[in-house]
Amino acid sequence: MSAAPGPAAVAAATARARRAAAAVTDPELPMLTLADLGVLREVSADAEGGVDVALTPTYSGCPAMAAMRADVVRALKAAGFAEVRVRTALHPPWTSDWITERGRRRLAEHGISPPGPAPRHGGPVPLSLVPRRRALRCPRCGAGGAELTSEFGATACRALYRCAACGEPFEHVKEI
Amino acid sequence: MTTHDPAGDQESVYAGLLGDTDASHWAFGTGFDDPLAGVDTAVPDGVDRADLAAYCLMLGDDALVLAQRLAEWCSRAPELEEDVTLANIALDLLGQARPLLARAAQADPGAVPALPPGSPAPPEDALAFFRDEPGFRNVRLVETANGDFARSTVRLLLFAVWRLALLERLRDSRDPVLAAVAAKGVKEVAYHRDHAARWTVVLARGTEESARRVRAALEAVWPYHDELFQSHPVERRVAAAGVGPAPEDLRAPCAAVLGEVWAAAGLAPPEVPGLARVGGRAGRDGVHTEELGRLLAEMQSVARAHPLGSW
Known part of the structure; x- marks a missing residue:
């Protein structure tokens, strides 16, 4: 009776998950969503009702990362995703x-x-x-x-x- | 559950926080989640796990200990903006220390102190708060007492010039975690280095008193400088494995940058010998000055008093 969702359903779920995650606001700059800030690197739903999200920290010590992660998990659970896996994407670094x-x-x-525009540092950074x-x-x-x-x-x-x-x-x- | 409402949040952008029943918003940064969650943590072929862990501890402890020293300036800096600046620099360094200690723990779990069953402290916290002084592998430069503002500025200058030169090269590390930490850290430490260099010039070219103090600071801190470039066997082995630069290769680039600062400031480093090693051993071997013990006593006291504590 219940077949695994097809690629179209997974693509629709991914789009829905992306909208939900993208609307989460930054805890310290709450006028920005995580999508506005550019820290939401990846959102992809799977056929089992789960979703994978990649977030990248703005600064190494940014204490808001844990709050962002928790907010993304809550937003996606509220959007009906049973399992939410948030991973840290360290590379490439946020700019x-x-x-x-x-x-x-x-x-x-x-x-x-x-x-x-951010400075581009391939080699040594000039003093x-x-x-x-x-x-x-x-x-x-x-x-x-x-x-x-x-x-x-x-x-x-x-x-x-x-x-x-x-x-x-x-x-x-x-x-x- | 609140959701973002682009039209409705013009009045107060914080409104969305208030309707939330989850109190975690008010304690963010206190969560104990894995800083390397989802990061590829495979150790590259030909890299000794214990060496990689020891090297990560060296670089992580440098950042952790200096972060603690800089945090001591909080509420004591000469002006409010400087107070905020030193706290920001401390936070950047603490942020660099966390994945480095986590990487050390992950590469060599045997290096992590055992905690009582039920302790919520993650491995990087166990390393930071439950290791004794001889287990710390930071250079002695970063543990030196703050002294006055000039002394803390010169210490930060010597450290940031070296750390930036190191991180620039570490971006090409064969270890993906070190390469990622370095790529991010370069951007941060470039700000730290410029800040310390500008203050050094301002103090040296300022009043008679500020010039006297910055010269005295350079006299006091300079003996700790050479240790940054003395290769420890671990550093030599990771350099041979393509994981990190050889410390002596950083001498020339650091001297070139410092030369620019000395020229602008009208300063010259003193002709004094470097701080002696103890039986051939120094900070990278866990041999420290008495300053580190006092720093750790303060930094570790809360965690050690409450090994099962959670927020």
Whole structure:
């Protein structure tokens, strides 16, 4: 009577699982989904009602990884998947270039300056004795010419700036 | 169960967290899941498992011990931004230590201290919190006391210059876990190195007092520098197996980067001998200064008092 689901059913289940996992939000940047952030690397359902997910950490010490993993498991169980296997994809390492266009827009809408293009390091990384100049716009007033306060902010992925025009401090997602 | 609602979360992006009955949101980072879950952990052919484990402990302990030292600055740094910065750097290093210790445990389970039955501590925590001082394989540079801000800055500079040179080469390791940890770590440690180098120049070119302090810091920390490049037999064997670079090969690239910093800062390293080895042994052999014992006593006390503790 019950035959194993065919490839079309598995593909549909994968699409459904992808939608459910992609909608989970980042615990520290909750205006972004895991898909916006680019940490959701892979979602694939199988014929037995299970699903495999690959997540990649943004920074080695990112404490949000465990929460992301737990949230993905809950979202997929709620979407009807009996078994959810989440694996860590360490390679290739996450880069801020993986933040989607929608993600960049959402960051700016919420007062956080999105990252510029990440540096490409194949060989030795050159020493930089002066802060890299970034062409930033203040996410509040839109002015250029913000001053760097610190390359390290409230989380590993953010730097701190102060707008020279409106005087407001704001965060910038670092290029890595 | 809450789901993401793109239209409804404009008012408060945190609203989705509040309706959730699962309290894990408020204790994230405290879960004990395997940092290498799903990672290909096969040991490459021709690599001795005990050597790989010892090498991972060396690199993991360097990061763990310096992370602990940097965390001691929390609430004590000269300014709030610097406080946050040092905590961030500590967190990056702790994040690098975790998969390295997990890899060590996975390559050589015999290296992991036994815990009472029922302990929820994963193997990397058992290594971090239940190993005694002679089991730690970090270089002595990272265990040195913080001193003043200049001293911590110079220590971070020497370490980050070396670690970045190491990680750049480790990206090509035959061990897939080490290669992946290195590819990620390069991006992080590049920020650490720039930060320490900029502060070194600022202090050296700042006031008379800041210049005096950074020169004194260099005098105090420099004797620990050479140990980074002294090959331990384990390092030589993993280098021969294509797992890690030979420590002496890092001398020239590190000297070139430090030369740029000294030139910009108007500093010169002192002509002082390196810290003596003890019967030919040093940090990589588990022979440490008395500073490490005090650091470990503080770092390990909670875990050792509650070996069955869970969040």
